Amino acid sequence: FIQGIRKCPEPPPDTGGGAGTHKRCGPLERPPLMEPKRLGFEAYPVHLALGNSLHVGVAYRTTLTIHNVGDTCQRLTVKLRGDTVKNPVRIVKRPSGPLAPGMRAKAVFEILARRPGDVACDVIVACGYNQLEVPLSAHFERRTTTSVPLSSTSFADDDVATVRTYRELSGKLPSFVERLGTVASASCVPVADTKDVWPTRPEHWERIQRRSAEASELLTSMGPLRKCPQLDMNNLCLRMRRFRAEVDENLTVQGDMNNQILFIAKGVADVFIGDENVLTIRAPFYVGEGAILENAVPTATVTCTSACEGFALQEAEAAVLLERNNTALNLMHQEMKKRKYERYCSDEGGLLHCNYDDANFVDALLDYVNTLPETKELLQVKTKYACEHLNFAKRCRDGGDFVDLLRECDRLWFEYIREKGLSERQLEETKGIFHSPRKVKGSTKLGIHLVTDDRVRTMLALRSKAKESQSPAMLVEVYADLANEVIAQIRTVLEDFVSTKQYKRWLTERFPLPEDPEPEEDPGRSARDP
Secondary structure: OHHHHHOOOOOOOOOOOOOOEEOOOEEOOOOOOOOOOOOOEEEEOOOEEOOOOEEOOOEEEEEEEEEEOOOOOEOOEEEEEEOOOOOOEEEEEOOOOOEOOOOEEEEEEEEEOOOOEEEEEEEEEEEOOEEEEEEEEEEEEOOOOOOEEOOOOOOOOOOOOEEOOHHHHHOOOOOOEEEEOOOOOOOOOOOOOOOOOOOOOHHHHHHHHHHHHHHHHHHHOOHHHOOOOHHHHHHHHOOOEEEEEOOOOEEEOOOOOOOEEEEEEEOEEEEEEOOEEEEEEEOOEEEOHHHHHOOOOOOOEEEEOOOEEEEEEEHHHHHHHHHOOOHHHHHHHHHHHHHHHHHHHHHOOOHHHHHOOOHHHHHHHHHHHOOOOHHHHHHHHHHHHHHHHHHHHHHHHHOOOHHHHHHHHHHHHHHHHOOOOOOHHHHHHOOOOOOOOOOOOOOOOOOOOOOOHHHHHHHHHHHHHHHHHOOHHHHHHHHHHHHHHHHHHOHHHHHHHOOOHHHHHHHHHHOOOOOOOOOOOOHHHOOOEO
């Protein structure tokens, strides 16, 4: 408000000697009509010098603060220029959106020291034609003999590396540099222990990369994990160690809990339930997921018939991934639920008998049947009739109003057994005599070879008895024999349906993946600082 008063036009001169002044605000200013707006930004520190006491095999993070000192909003871009390959440097956070005047934003960089030597690159902060260069430099050296060995819980036994604790090194770093050692503090460090950091030498890191790449290739060759996001796949593979089992060695034992999931890349194994050999499996396959994902005791023994090689995921590492809702393990859990449900349906009489009351299943089945050739039109009708009859039978077993059940029985009759009843005018003329099923002769949608005149007479007699006794159980018997024959005839349709995309989509939707939890509020991810 005061600035607005100071910039208001000058009043006309008066005789009081106060021309060009204001009683409250002093001298008035007349700004030029085309005064340019100030554009500019600053960055500090002016030199990102990480220091000379940095060690190979450790990840570091540094932060550059950018300050908008102009009087307009600016949209900033941050890039790297120079050698960022020898010791990789990457940008993990950039300013997002326009930066208001007087506000600050942060750009965060992570450096992985792979080789001893110097890092020298420039951070380019730009807004339009205005650019600001901030040097980024560091010197990396090998560790001393006072280091302690890396924990074997995160890397394989052949990955020998040494580390120093955070306390020993944190005091030597500038305030804008952070030494990373855990997954929680670094987006690229795959270890779980708070004192573990990256391997010391380049060959150690290359060995981890090679093992992780082999594990990723193995897992993506397995059906359930082909659609896993790469980030979740990397998080899983970096926690796996190599595994080998000799001939006649058990991978899992029936009734005994196991503490790891085994992913087999080479080899053959036999599956035993009790003393019976029920299956022979060949690589690639995985076993032991039930005990880890559902805390279930193994129901079979898997024995190697040849030397098996692959990778193992320990229970402790799997627990960390499950807490973070890892998609790879969720896909394995989903596949396990699918197989278990299919075995349940097989034991309970078939897929149709277990899911006829599931509207999504019926829609998926009919969607597949509708894709059959026109010569299979009769199969389409029989499939729909089988689903409706089973649903009707369930309603009768559950009890309910007999009048409603009788009405549904008659609807099925006029829909599939014989042509529909008389029109309203004909019913009125006959005074409702032919309102109920009475006609023996006529056409049928299910085929004359299936619905014969003798069968129709028998069905009508059963309906009359059920109506007299008001018995829902007897209503089921009206269509029982016919329905059994229809279900037997469409068995081939159900067998083909299991391999279709409609069935796979329905089964996947029946066992959905858990949703990702809402991300926690992280003030460090804000583009502006108060």
